[in-house]
Amino acid sequence: MDIKTASALRRLRLVSAPEAVSFLLLLVCSVLKRTTEFNAVPVMGAVHGVLFVLYVVFWLDAWNRTKWSFGRAALYFVLSVLPTGGFFAERRLKREADSAVDAVIAARARQEGIVNA
Numbered sequence: 001m002d003i004k005t006a007s008a009l010r011r012l013r014l015v016s017a018p019e020a021v022s023f024l025l026l027l028v029c030s031v032l033k034r035t036t037e038f039n040a041v042p043v044m045g046a047v048h049g050v051l052f053v054l055y056v057v058f059w060l061d062a063w064n065r066t067k068w069s070f071g072r073a074a075l076y077f078v079l080s081v082l083p084t085g086g087f088f089a090e091r092r093l094k095r096e097a098d099s100a101v102d103a104v105i106a107a108r109a110r111q112e113g114i115v116n117a
Helices: 003-035 041-066 070-081 085-111
Strands: none
Touching (some): 003 041, 070 085
């Protein structure tokens, strides 16, 4: 795995939690709109929309670079449309990105002759 693949995973991971938070806030704003005079749905809808579009763009980039199976890619997409799914995606992506970074570091060390593994 190269550094661009690790970066793609990191970008997806970094946008997944804020996307999940914005989704939850949008749901809260929707309830408040119907029960009170408070209406922040247009603002939260726009914020969530931008974060969701970023998630999808980063998801496509990560899928292209990592060569995930269709099932794994579909899992990360489904997690993005569930209210708390972004938190689970972030946790899984963190593990995957950490192992990708470790693989990149090990490959560079072997290439430069620092280690013989």
